[in-house]
Amino acid sequence: MTALHLEKITKVYRKGENEVRALDGIDLDIEAGEFLTVVGPSGSGKTTFLNILGCLDSPTDGRIVYDGAELRGLGEKGMSAYRRERISFVFQSYNLVPVLTVRENVELPLVIQRKLDAGEIRRRAEEMIAAVGLAGMENRFPRELSGGQEQRVAIARALVKQPLVILADEPTANLDSHTAEEIVDLMRGINAARGSTFVFSTHDRLVMEHARRVVTIRDGRVTADERTNPPSAAGK
Amino acid sequence: MGTLWKIALRNTARHARRTIITAVVMMAGISVYIVFDSMLAGMDRLAVDTMENYTLSSMKIRDPAYVQDIQATPLDKGLARPEEALAAVAAVGLPGAARIRFIARVSNYTDEIPVLADAVNPAADARVFRVAQSVTVGAWLSRAAPRSVVLGAQLARELKLSVGDPVLVTVQTVHDVTNADEYTVAGLVSTPAPEINRGGLFISLDDARELLDAPAGPGGLVTEVDVALPRAASLSAALAQGEAAASRLRAVLPAQRIDPIGTLGASYLAVRNAKARYALIPIIIVLVISAVGIVNTILMSVFSRVREIGVLRAYGMTARDIRRLFTLEGLALGLAGSSLGVALGALLNFLLIARGIDMSAYTQSLGSLPIAGILRGEWNPRTMLIGFLFGIVVSLVAARIPARRAARLEPTDALRFQ
Numbered sequence: 083m084t085a086l087h088l089e090k091i092t093k094v095y096r097k098g099e100n101e102v103r104a105l106d107g108i109d110l111d112i113e114a115g116e117f118l119t120v121v122g123p124s125g126s127g128k129t130t131f132l133n134i135l136g137c138l139d140s141p142t143d144g145r146i147v148y149d150g151a152e153l154r155g156l157g158e159k160g161m162s163a164y165r166r167e168r169i170s171f172v173f174q175s176y177n178l179v180p181v182l183t184v185r186e187n188v189e190l191p192l193v194i195q196r197k198l199d200a201g202e203i204r205r206r207a208e209e210m211i212a213a214v215g216l217a218g219m220e221n222r223f224p225r226e227l228s229g230g231q232e233q234r235v236a237i238a239r240a241l242v243k244q245p246l247v248i249l250a251d252e253p254t255a256n257l258d259s260h261t262a263e264e265i266v267d268l269m270r271g272i273n274a275a276r277g278s279t280f281v282f283s284t285h286d287r288l289v290m291e292h293a294r295r296v297v298t299i300r301d302g303r304v305t306a307d308e309r310t311n312p313p314s315a316a317g318k
Numbered sequence: 319m320g321t322l323w324k325i326a327l328r329n330t331a332r333h334a335r336r337t338i339i340t341a342v343v344m345m346a347g348i349s350v351y352i353v354f355d356s357m358l359a360g361m362d363r364l365a366v367d368t369m370e371n372y373t374l375s376s377m378k379i380r381d382p383a384y385v386q387d388i389q390a391t392p393l394d395k396g397l398a399r400p401e402e403a404l405a406a407v408a409a410v411g412l413p414g415a416a417r418i419r420f421i422a423r424v425s426n427y428t429d430e431i432p433v434l435a436d437a438v439n440p441a442a443d444a445r446v447f448r449v450a451q452s453v454t455v456g457a458w459l460s461r462a463a464p465r466s467v468v469l470g471a472q473l474a475r476e477l478k479l480s481v482g483d484p485v486l487v488t489v490q491t492v493h494d495v496t497n498a499d500e501y502t503v504a505g506l507v508s509t510p511a512p513e514i515n516r517g518g519l520f521i522s523l524d525d526a527r528e529l530l531d532a533p534a535g536p537g538g539l540v541t542e543v544d545v546a547l548p549r550a551a552s553l554s555a556a557l558a559q560g561e562a563a564a565s566r567l568r569a570v571l572p573a574q575r576i577d578p579i580g581t582l583g584a585s586y587l588a589v590r591n592a593k594a595r596y597a598l599i600p601i602i603i604v605l606v607i608s609a610v611g612i613v614n615t616i617l618m619s620v621f622s623r624v625r626e627i628g629v630l631r632a633y634g635m636t637a638r639d640i641r642r643l644f645t646l647e648g649l650a651l652g653l654a655g656s657s658l659g660v661a662l663g664a665l666l667n668f669l670l671i672a673r674g675i676d677m678s679a680y681t682q683s684l685g686s687l688p689i690a691g692i693l694r695g696e697w698n699p700r701t702m703l704i705g706f707l708f709g710i711v712v713s714l715v716a717a718r719i720p721a722r723r724a725a726r727l728e729p730t731d732a733l734r735f736q
């Protein structure tokens with residue numbers, strides 16, 4: 083089933099009289115449950131691509147269809163609503179809210195949604211914290227965690243609202259290789275167990291090796307779209 | 319809203335130094351406002367007490383034509399039946415005293431000073447006013463010592479007069495003829511009312527009527543009947559009590575003009591209110607400084623949390639939610655500053671009420687203001703509420719600027735921010 087359908091996505095930035103074509107007619111279908119990596123050199127348009135997928139930015143031209151619904155002409159409120167319901171993010175610098183505990187950080191997306199009662203929010207958050215291997219650390223603050231643990235909390239936060247897609251921008255860039263491997267394994271395990279759709283932007287060879295699909299972007303265009311056969315998460 | 323509050327409160331606590339500095343500035347502004355207002359209320363009370371006890375009394379009964387022409391102190395417009403007025407006052411259980419106000423010139427045979435003199439019934443006057451109790455040298459007027467006067471202490475000093483000295487008093491009689499007579503200085507008074515100290519001359523009604531060539535006896539010349547009321551718990555209660563007593567007497571004495579202290583002291587209260595407005599300027603400046611502090615504190619908070627704002631936006635928080643988050647931080651600061659300000663203000667006010675400030679040393683520098691004695695503050699819950707709410711409103715208004723700035727941040731720019 084197609085989770086995301088992108089058609090002739092173009093993004094043009096204007097800097098004075100100059101025009102910068104960050105994305106230049108990208109066509110892509112992303113299936114539900116995919117573990118997809120977007121690669122490319124710096125300035126190739128990866129971040130712009132992820133921003134548009136994440137409804138953080140609008141394309142200058144083209145169509146995006148999310149789970150059968152076309153996003154067109156959404157204002158700031160519409161984009162916020164879409165992000166709130168369907169999209170989650172994992173960032174390179176984890177970006178946890180420093181004044182909230184592990185549990186409160188994980189609860190945050192559900193609190194922002196305002197759909198569930200406090201008891202259910204807490205139950206789901208604790209379940210996700212356990213799923214990322216941090217049971218017992220619910221009341222710690224981010225400053226009391228290691229980088230790897232922070233990223234696990236960020237992953238739990240991303241997954242707790244069961245989004246259509248999780249967008250991860252260089253999620254292992256700030257981690258040592260051992261911790262990075264643990265995090266990639268964790269995400270792959272969740273991907274396999276829950277069928278969550280992951281889209282990464284990365285330079286990390288380890289992430290690329292574990293991806294089942296690698297999309298290469300160069301000068302705003304998709305120059306390669308390869309399906310691979312990564313080692314199984316269970317094998318690690 | 320609960321999570322927004324949690325984030326706002328914890329960020330306020332996390333940046334404790336910034337929060338404390340801002341809250342302390344607010345605390346200073348609000349507590350100064352509370353104490354200052356209390357002092358003004360205390361000054362009002364002191365001034366009204368002074369007027370009631372030494373110069374004006376709690377209520378005056380006069381002929382309407384006399385009041386109309388009051389600047390000239392017209393002796394031909396005295397009360398028609400003063401004994402009737404005194405009986406009416408006695409009938410409602412209040413002490414009353416007859417007086418004649420007249421312009422005189424006091425001389426030591428070398429120098430002469432014009433004064434506004436009061437002819438009094440020595441015994442009755444002492445039940446309405448406290449001038450008799452303020453004699454510092456010599457004695458108050460009495461039937462046993464006729465043809466004597468009591469002078470304000472400063473007036474006596476200027477004329478180099480002391481108790482027992484002869485003094486020449488010159489007046490225009492009721493027939494507009496100049497008359498003069500010699501009296502003996504019986505006593506000197508030193509009161510909280512500067513005008514009595516500088517220009518007070520008290521003489522018995524009998525001596526004054528003779529000097530003024532005015533009708534004597536029970537139905538003789540009286541320009542006013544002064545009435546004393548019990549001291550009320552607060553200034554507003556005193557004003558209300560005066561108005562109620564005046565209404566009762568107006569029903570009995572419809573032909574007379576009856577003015578309670580609220581009317582008698584109206585000009586003083588108006589001047590005081592005008593001065594109070596100017597005196598509030600420094601307090602407003604302090605609160606403006608605290609508003610700038612709040613803007614600065616929250617702006618620093620915004621700049622140190624740009625990426626956090628980006629994350630919250632990425633997870634679907636609207637620009638409105640972000641604005642609300644930083645407005646709540648302003649509110650938290652305002653609550654802290656206002657609460658501390660009211661608490662400190664209440665503490666200082668408690669000390670002001672319990673210990674008071676002795677104003678005697680400042681009586682000269684206050685000029686004509688009738689403020690002397692121990693100045694004590696007054697509790698005013700309304701001022702505390704205004705101070706508290708003003709702090710909150712200033713915080714909310716000040717927080718809007720950085721909150722709007724935070725809300726305007728694009729999520730993509732915020733997430734890129736280093």
